[in-house]
Amino acid sequence: MTQNKEPVNQGKSEHDEQRVESLASSGIESIPKEYVRLNEELTSMGNVFEEEKKEEGSQVPTIDIKDIASEDPEVRGKAIQELKRAAMEWGVMHLVNHGISDELIDRVKVAGQTFFELPVEEKEKYANDQASGNVQGYGSKLANSASGRLEWEDYYFHLSYPEDKRDLSIWPETPADYIPAVSEYSKELRYLATKILSALSLALGLEEGRLEKEVGGLEELLLQFKINYYPKCPQPELALGVEAHTDVSALTFILHNMVPGLQLFYEGKWVTAKCVPNSIIMHIGDTIEILSNGKYKSILHRGLVNKEKVRISWAVFCEPPKEKIILKPLPDLVSDEEPARYPPRTFAQHVQYKLFRKTQGPQTTITKN
Numbered sequence: 001m002t003q004n005k006e007p008v009n010q011g012k013s014e015h016d017e018q019r020v021e022s023l024a025s026s027g028i029e030s031i032p033k034e035y036v037r038l039n040e041e042l043t044s045m046g047n048v049f050e051e052e053k054k055e056e057g058s059q060v061p062t063i064d065i066k067d068i069a070s071e072d073p074e075v076r077g078k079a080i081q082e083l084k085r086a087a088m089e090w091g092v093m094h095l096v097n098h099g100i101s102d103e104l105i106d107r108v109k110v111a112g113q114t115f116f117e118l119p120v121e122e123k124e125k126y127a128n129d130q131a132s133g134n135v136q137g138y139g140s141k142l143a144n145s146a147s148g149r150l151e152w153e154d155y156y157f158h159l160s161y162p163e164d165k166r167d168l169s170i171w172p173e174t175p176a177d178y179i180p181a182v183s184e185y186s187k188e189l190r191y192l193a194t195k196i197l198s199a200l201s202l203a204l205g206l207e208e209g210r211l212e213k214e215v216g217g218l219e220e221l222l223l224q225f226k227i228n229y230y231p232k233c234p235q236p237e238l239a240l241g242v243e244a245h246t247d248v249s250a251l252t253f254i255l256h257n258m259v260p261g262l263q264l265f266y267e268g269k270w271v272t273a274k275c276v277p278n279s280i281i282m283h284i285g286d287t288i289e290i291l292s293n294g295k296y297k298s299i300l301h302r303g304l305v306n307k308e309k310v311r312i313s314w315a316v317f318c319e320p321p322k323e324k325i326i327l328k329p330l331p332d333l334v335s336d337e338e339p340a341r342y343p344p345r346t347f348a349q350h351v352q353y354k355l356f357r358k359t360q361g362p363q364t365t366i367t368k369n
Contacts, residue, residue, distance in 0.1 A: 091297030
């Protein structure tokens with residue numbers, strides 16, 4: 001583990017004009033053209049607060065997971081089946097009774113919010129340098145799609161677990177509780193990931209530890225921590241905080257500040273997720289979709305913005321090692337009737353392939369051939 005040293009890019013401030021926060025606080029009434037999305041993306045991008053209140057139509061499932069590790073086989077079996085149904089039909093869910101204390105979650109939220117309340121010049125001390133491949137630190141999304149459009153978001157990104165792979169020099173020193181809170185939360189999430197992966201394995205008729213082993217196990221599965229900061233936007237009907245994508249991870253766990261914005265593309269329509277108190281949103285990522293040969297679903301999703309409130313989310317992406325593992329459908333789940341739907345690739349190759357496809361036009365699903 002690298003010890004604290006001076007923050008990266010000390011005193012660097014030439015990025016100010018790239019920060020969405022600076023743009024949003026400048027008093028503009030219309031957004032620059034590079035933030036205006038393409039016409040085909042502008043569906044269901046009305047007032048997100050009204051969208052969230054809609055009761056009709058499909059709703060993201062809420063899954064109580066307190067019983068997925070129960071010693072009572074009948075109770076455990078029922079809980080695992082509910083998780084399986086949500087993973088197969090939606091690939092995203094609100095987890096309740098997840099075992100992580102409200103106090104710890106509040107500490108993580110306060111630490112992230114406090115960092116983003118610092119002046120932009122202070123945050124710039126931790127600026128990343130995407131051009132040189134250094135993606136950890138404070139940043140804003142650069143255009144990397146054929147449209148050249150930008151996202152209405154600043155972020156803070158770093159690896160948070162395993163502890164021996166962290167670089168604490170990249171972590172904020174202010175507030176003082178950032179490192180302790182995020183470290184403890186990452187450790188707790190790692191335990192939760194094991195419970196979820198065990199249940200998802202059993203639900204497919206696999207050995208309990210199979211999916212965990214296939215994504216790297218305790219030593220190799222990486223937890224990447226990202227705070228997404230979406231400033232108020234004067235024209236939210238034209239901008240996206242995050243454009244439509246599926247997560248490349250095995251699992252993704254998300255906290256938010258109870259401001260709506262997450263939309264899922266379900267059965268041909270954009271569905272706005274409700275804000276469920278004391279829950280953690282969990283996405284099945286491409287990695288698990290591939291290993292399960294498509295039985296579990298990595299759902300297309302995006303993030304809306306609004307005029308009235310800053311939205312913040314805290315995402316943890318559980319990722320396999322880049323080169324050590326070949327991702328492909330597990331042999332147990334492949335047959336003549338259900339042939340492999342995905343070619344073998346390393347995680348790094350999958351990420352690169354998705355980036356290549358992104359430059360070819362808007363994404364709809366993860367590739368299956």
